[in-house]
Amino acid sequence: MNRERLFRVPMVVRQRSLLADVIILLVLAVVLYLGVRLALDTPAIIQGPEISHDLAALPYYTLLSLGRMLAAYLLSLTFSISYGYLAAHNPRAERWLMPILDILQSVPILSFLPIVLLSLIAILPQGLAIELASIILIFTSQAWNLTFSFYQSMTTIPSEYREAAAVFRFSRWLRFKNVELPFANVGLIWNSMMSWAGGWFFLMAAEIFTLGDRDFRLPGLGAFLQTAANEGDTSNLLIGIGVLVLVIILLDQFVWRPLLAWAERFKVSQVESEIPATSWFLDSLSQSRLAHFIGQQLNRLSKQLDRVFSRQPEMIPSLESAEPAPKRTWRSWIVPAMVGVVIAYGAFRALELFLTLPVAIWPQIALGAGATFLRVVIALLIALAWTIPVGVLIGTNARAAALLQPVVQITASVPATALFPVLLLGLVGLPGGANLAAILLMLLGTQWYLLFNIIAGASAIPQDLQFTSALLRVRGWRRWRVLILPALFPYIVTGLITASGGAWNASIVAEYTHFGGQTSQVTGLGALITSATAKGDYALLLASTLTMIVMVVLINRLVWRRLYHLAEVRFRMDQ
Secondary structure (H helix, E strand, O other): OOHHHOOOHHHHHHHHHHHHHHHHHHHHHHHHHHHHHHHHHOOOEOOOOOOHHHHHHHHHHHHHHHHHHHHHHHHHHHHHHHHHHHHHHHHHHHHHHHHHHHHHHHHOHHHHHHHHHHHHHHHHHHHHHHHHHHHHHHHHHHHHHHHHHHHHHHHOOOHHHHHHHHOOOOHHHHHHHHHHHHHHHHHHHHHHHHHHHHHHHHHHHHHOOOOEEEEEOOOOOOHHHHHHHHHHHHHHHHHHHHHHHHHHHHHHHHHHHHHHHHHHHHHOOOOOOOOOOOHHHHHHHHHHHHEEEHHHHHHHHHHHHHHHHOOOOOOOOOOOOOOOOOOOOHHOOOOOOOOOOOOOHHHHHHHHHHOOOOOOHHHHHHHHHHOOOOOOHHHHHHHHHHHHHHHHHHHHOOHHHHHHHHHHHHHHHHHHHHHHHHHHHHHHHOOHHHHHHHHHHHHHHHHHHHHHHHHHHHHOOOHHHHHHHHHHHOOOOHHHHHHHHHHHHHHHHHHHHHHHHHHHHHHHHHEEEEEEEEEEEOOHHHHHHHHHHHHHOOOHHHHHHHHHHHHHHHHHHHHHHHHHHHHHHHHHOOO
16 A cells, blocks of 8 residues: 555545534534623623632542542543544544544633633523533543544554454444453553643633633632632642642552553553553452452443343444435435524624624734744644653553653643743743743643653553564664554554644643733734633634634644544554
8 A cells, every 4th residue: 555545535535524624613603602692691790709728628629629520531531432432433423523523622722711601601500600611621621632542542443353353243332342442441541641630730720710800710729729829828839739749649549550550451462561560559459358349240230231232243334334325305404404594694693793803903813823833833843752752661661650650640730830930930031932931831731642642552562562573683763663653653643633732722821921910922823812811802712713723623634634544544553
């Protein structure tokens, strides 16, 4: 198969994909417009809760924050598995689901937060609306990388696994339980760690969010830290940060490390790893009578589910054996036509809002898009330069993983915005210091998506392939070129997609910052979005946000989707 064929996409597929992108963008513009209209009807002044910085409130606030994170994660995991499964198994649905996912992960959710909050408050009780908005915000930081990881795993399952499932006539449920989910486990676990690390940043942003005289703060760890800082209570501030670090360490020891050790059994390899991942907590559970009893009950439940969902065997669907779709009658077009009319009307009203913008603002938006794109590229190149060697070291060396994994987990979980004032103070006096600080903050907010995906890819390299390369004395750069980089390629693509979306999102806080009574602003789309939010200029906010979304979708279409296709065709882990 030559290179030109690998990158060539059928004309019909391209046209349908383009149509899906246009329709989804129109729907998104209508939704944004409706959110803006609802936001205009909310009260000008909203009273927030009293936030205490007393240590007695810290345990309760920590539990509230963990509850929001857990709720968002469970929602994200359920969404990711369902969405990725449907996209991987239904080619017709995939033509719509993957463009939707591309657009959703490119949405700068920090610019949507005011619209989401104000629109929810217009239709729901204030407390419930703010809680839902915070969970939605955290969900958007956790779901996309999980979904891309699961979809990538589903589309790169070794062919012999699929053939075995077909030979044994596995039902759809048994195929999912015994083949697909186990193969995706390693990537899901590492991306779950990334989701929690990224979720802390958005949790802090949600718990301390205010908009002029509207106070949307929530009792929680983030609000505690902000209140302690505003009150000059340095001791309680440091204790709050210590509690955050302690929670991250406990999660690593009691959740993530046991899951990684448990997932060793699902690696695609014909021999065991020389130094497998271990967990003292998992070893303790294996000797616990209570854990053994719970395991027996779960096995019984699993067998009952097998009986319920495996009554009729189903073969793996294929495009070649699919029956032609029945012709649609005029009645089947009624609902799509009505939806099209609603979308057209909403798009017309959104266009009216655009026309209120002065013509001179559009060149500024175009210049800002180019400047932000350049910063995103620089941040991704820097991230690739260090995450590939470090990720391979952690993923292939259990001793290095035992030392570096907790450090990476803690460092990734520290909100990047907390370091931005330090970066500004250190770089503001240098030529281009504000631009350099913006790139560094974007790097801090996106590099972890790449690192965790690369670690997952490196840890999934079959041990027998590593032994074979060592036996054949494949070393140095040749080993990287023949074994490591091809095995990592699908994971690098997944990491780049989510890191790219994260970099565009991070530009909103990186390019426009208010600190110490002064405003630091550089040219960029993120700066336009943030300044429009601060001024309440919803027309500029809508135009800048949609421009950013279109930019990211174009990049996904022209670059990432082609690389995904290459990963599916050429870099499958077939043995």
